[in-house]
Each structure stands twice: as structure tokens, then as C-alpha cells.
Amino acid sequence: xQQVKQSPQSLIVQKGGISIINCAYENTAFxxxxxxxQFPGKGPALLIAxxxxxxxxxxxxxxxxxxxxxxxxxxxxxxxxxxxxATYFCAASPPGRGNTPLVFGKGTRLSVIA
Amino acid sequence: xxxxSQHPSRVICKSGTSVKIECRSLDFQATTMFxxxxxxxxxxxxxxxxxxxSKATYEQGVEKDKxxxxxxxxxxxxxxxxxxxxxxxxxxxxxxxxxxDSLEQFFxxxxxxxxx
Numbered sequence: 001x002q003q004v005k006q007s008p009q010s011l012i013v014q015k016g017g018i019s020i021i022n023c024a025y026e027n028t029a030f031x032x033x034x035x036x037x038q039f040p041g042k043g044p045a046l047l048i049a050x051x052x053x054x055x056x057x058x059x060x061x062x063x064x065x066x067x068x069x070x071x072x073x074x075x076x077x078x079x080x081x082x083x084x085x086a087t088y089f090c091a092a093s094p095p096g097r098g099n100t101p102l103v104f105g106k107g108t109r110l111s112v113i114a
Numbered sequence: 115x116x117x118x119s120q121h122p123s124r125v126i127c128k129s130g131t132s133v134k135i136e137c138r139s140l141d142f143q144a145t146t147m148f149x150x151x152x153x154x155x156x157x158x159x160x161x162x163x164x165x166x167x168s169k170a171t172y173e174q175g176v177e178k179d180k181x182x183x184x185x186x187x188x189x190x191x192x193x194x195x196x197x198x199x200x201x202x203x204x205x206x207x208x209x210x211x212x213x214x215d216s217l218e219q220f221f222x223x224x225x226x227x228x229x230x
Binding site: 031032034036041042043044045046049089093099101102104105106107109 | 115118120145146148155156157158160163165205207209217218219220221222223224226
């Protein structure tokens with residue numbers, strides 16, 4: 001119930017293409033869904049996040065699509081660039097706010113090739 | 115976003131020694147900080163939740179006497195790896211939420227621990 005399942009494990013995309021990473025969850029009490037970007041040797045950086053009352057959120061080339069009924073959400077990276085090559089983690093927040101840790105997916109290694 | 119720092123960024127130590135890692139929230143107060151461990155090419159593994167002024171809550175399988183956590187102030191939490199062994203070599207990352215009601219969680223840059 002506390003799991004977040006992320007796919008694919010790895011992804012190779014041509015420069016300029018669209019990268020799509022999917023996540024699914026079971027716990028309907030989750031109420032916040034962030035995506036993190038992590039470069040090798042660095043800590044994860046908050047990329048974009050969405051609440052379940054919104055079906056889509058866009059920030060620059062990054063878009064989260066959220067399907068509450070299917071309990072799925074996805075990250076779309078438009079016009080993918082080699083600099084986007086990183087590991088991406090989806091996460092979900094159980095109720096409990098500040099002292100409740102996020103539940104993370106296992107990550108997707110994205111490689112954008114020229 | 116809010117800034118979380120860690121020190122040191124990397125440390126190499128001999129087996130049997132203890133290593134302290136500091137995690138600081140630079141521009142906000144954090145009543146709760148989280149400590150993660152990450153192995154190469156793997157996801158983040160939550161080790162413990164650090165609460166200011168009280169004992170940390172450890173995840174199942176994490177030895178509290180091995181990984182000592184102290185959250186003495188609203189801006190500082192420390193993780194001490196006691197009697198470190200080569201299997202403790204890993205990337206340790208802390209994170210914090212900006213307030214009790216905030217949903218956003220920000221991560222530090224991580225500390226690479228290598229035990230020889």
C-alpha cells in the first residue's frame with residue numbers, strides 16, 4: 001500500500017524527443033506527488049510536483065500528468081536535451097505532513113543522446 | 115527552493131573509526147529531517163526520521179546504535195556512523211521539509227563515505 005511503482009528502469013531518448021516516465025500507487029491517501037532529478041554524486045533536486053486535485057502541471061519543458069482514478073502519474077520531458085540525462089525519482093506523500101517521509105519509486109535512468 | 119547543506123561532502127576513514135555527518139537547513143527551520151542511504155544505481159533508502167529535541171525514529175533493519183542521530187536544533191541534525199566498516203561505505207543524504215505543514219522536501223548534496 002505504501003509502494004510507488006516506477007517505470008521504466010532506464011530510458012534512452014534522442015535529443016529533441018519526449019521522455020516519459022510513469023509511476024503508479026495504491027494508497028489513495030497520498031496527497032502530494034513530487035518528481036526529483038538526481039545527477040551522479042549529487043543529492044536529489046525537486047523538479048516539479050502536483051496535488052491530486054489537478055490533472056496536469058507544466059513548468060517549462062517538464063509536465064506532470066495525473067490520473068487520480070487510475071492512481072497513476074507521469075513525467076513528460078519535452079524537447080529532451082543531453083543535459084537532462086539523470087536519474088528521475090517519483091514520490092508520494094502520505095498524510096502527516098512534516099514528519100512523514102516521502103515514499104519513493106526506484107528511479108529511472110534517463111540518457112538523452114544526440 | 116530551500117537550501118539544505120551537508121558536511122563533509124566526502125570522507126575516507128579507516129575501519130573501526132566513527133564518522134559524523136552534519137546536515138543543516140540554511141534558510142529555514144526544520145523540526146524534522148530525514149536521513150537516507152543510497153547505493154550506486156539504486157533508489158533512496160530511508161534510514162531514520164530525525165525530530166528536533168526528541169529521539170529519532172529508525173526504519174526497520176537500521177541499527178540505532180550503529181547510526182546515531184542527533185537533532186539538537188531546528189537547523190542542525192547529525193548522523194554519526196560508529197565503528198565504521200567497509201560495508202557502511204555509501205552515499206548518505208539528508209533532507210528536510212520547510213515547515214510542519216509544508217509538503218515540499220529538499221535534499222542536501224550528500225556525503226560520500228568510504229571506509230577502508
